[in-house]
Amino acid sequence: MGAAVLLLAGCGEPATPKGKDSGKPASAPTPTGSGPSMPGLIGKTSAEAGALVAPVLPKPVEARSAYDDVPLAADHGQWTVCFQTPAAGTPVAGDTSVEISLVAPGIQCPAAAGASLHPPKGSSPAKTPVPSADPGHPKPKQPKSSPTPAPGPRDVHYKNCTEAKAAGAAPIRRGEPGYGKHLDRDGDGIACDK
Known part of the structure; x- marks a missing residue:
């Protein structure tokens, strides 16, 4: 029985001496996520966002207004970031472009970039549809009569x-x-x- 154990123990591959190549491909190292990733910019000021991106990417941050009908101020350093591309935590390379959509201090972020802060007269702001209780049978839309809006403070x-x-x-x-x-x-x- 002892001889059988010795024979089986010797059937394995011989150990490779230190410093020698076994001839077999080495297993690939497990990625550690050591590359840079996009920092979270939402809620930061434009100036803070630029400072967070600078150590990660060489390209300057591209800024735009989150509202289509509000121009971006030349000095938008204190404007707040509502949306960012790429998303926070996304791995980035040196040629990655960063875009942020901003709102002026005191203005709330829109539901989506490119919305209108001041819709034209006679139009109503887009409403988010409310899901029905049964997704297979959505509720039929019922027309609503709306009063004529009073002239706005515009x-x-x-x-x-x-x-x-x-x-x-x-x-x-x-x-x-x-x-x-x-x-x-x-x-x-x-x-x-x-």
Whole structure:
């Protein structure tokens, strides 16, 4: 019995001496995720987002307004990131382009990039459909009568910042009712902020 154990033990492959190649391909190392990955930018300011991306990628961050009808201010460093591409945690390479969609301070992020902050008169904002209880049989849409909307505050005009402050409207951000270039002397997108 002892001889059988010795014979079986010797049937294995001989051990390879240290420093010698066994002739067999080495197993590939397990990836450790050591490459850079995209940092989370949503909720950060544009300036903070740029600082987080700079050590990871050499390309500058491409910024745009999250709302189609609100232009991006030249100085958008304090605007908030609503959307980012690529997503946080995505592995990135040196040639990856980063895009962020921003909103001015005090403005809420839209449900999707490219929405309108101020829909044209006569149109109603898009509503998110409510799922029916039975997904196989959606509820039929019922027409709703809507009252004619009252004229909005979009037609507001202030001669100067004193008038805007007296009305309690200051500061006024670009795209908000009452904003005018004549009120935004420093061109930062925020009128009557000083």
